[in-house]
Amino acid sequence: MTTKKSAELFEKAKNYFPGGVNSPVRAFRSVGGNPLFIEKGKGSHIWDVDGNEYIDFCCSWGPLILGHANNTVLNAVDKTMRNGTSFGAPTRLENELANLILSNNKFIEKLRFVSSGTEAVMSAIRLARGFTKRDKILKFEGCYHGHADSLLVKAGSGLVTFGNSSSDGVPASFVNETISVPLHNKEAVKEAFLKFKNEIACVIIEPVPANNGLLLQGKEFLEFLRIICTENKTLLLFDEVISGFRLSFCGAAGLFNIKPDIITYGKIIGGGFPVGAYGASKEIMSCVSPEGAVYQAGTLSGNPVAMSAGIAQLSQCLANNFYNDLEAKTNYLVDGIMKLNSFKLFKMFKLGSIFWIAFTDKKTITSADDIDPNSMSYFKILYHSLLENGVYLGPSGYEVGFLSSAHSYEDLDKTIKAFGIGLKKLN
């Protein structure tokens, strides 16, 4: 297997982009080696510029729940763009996608389309602050909410402290409005509400944290958050950019049947195009401009090409048994791999069509602190062995894998075999 052309392109890219990439994890720094430059994708498979073929479990980091180049999505996009790609005026397609989402979702009544997950979360936080007239937000260590300033905050030293910025360029005064606590820790949340009584605008959580490993919280912790937020007139914000339309059509809210006050979406919603959204009750959404005083806008918001891709993708997600089939495939994959597993620290965690590979002797991993950074050395070895055997995962042990409806059982059998080979290299 040669990856010479990818290596050459990466050398060139380093002249153009910081680290040679337009988003950091793509640079392969945590697994070593050069990133693969991708030429094309079809269904569950991708091909790099050197002609190597892989079964893809990255799926563009989640958006491609139907796999690559889905025919229905491509046809919709093609048809729409022939009439022009953007108008900066309303189109029928925005109504259509909104209706598709809202008529199948009992948790939100209105929404607003934006162009990325980051933008959705940033806008949702502003809305929570505008609605409650409070400034502070509470987030959890180990959840990722995009790269808005007030969310690039990691926990400080105490249980309930203001965090530290996790990026240069974020003013301390911003960070001081963000309280960061460990996941799956009721005491820390209770303490924060005591310490900052009537100051917390919203609690933001990935209901199924899947950006720093898969840190399954369970229904009970989320129910606890629902109750404590209601008691304190604090809004509960589910960031479902990754879990929305993934764990069920209504995301984790639907799976657990818990109603947050605001929900953010991204990834799957745009059918592979840059779309995000935030939604809430009519009352909360009425605060958003031009109805209300919370400003938020976007030149390409509700872009017709992206809307038509979203409509084509989400319509297919509404098919009978769509999510059951995805889950069955995921179970088949994980069970198959675990049967072959020859390395005692190797574990797989899963929910719906999301899986995560961990190296640990712990039975469960529910907070960021539970992950041993040294375990990533095992992931590196496994990762490169999988590539050599035609299986592509996101290039970091902190990233989860995704199944799409395009993955066949034949793909899964091949993947199980590739894992068997890779796991033997760890002993």
Ligand SMILES: *Cc1c(COP(=O)(O)O)cnc(C)c1O
């Ligand atoms: C991916 C992700 C984001 C950021 O979305 P972008 O489209 O990359 O800006 C925010 N929150 C969660 C939970 C995500 O998974």
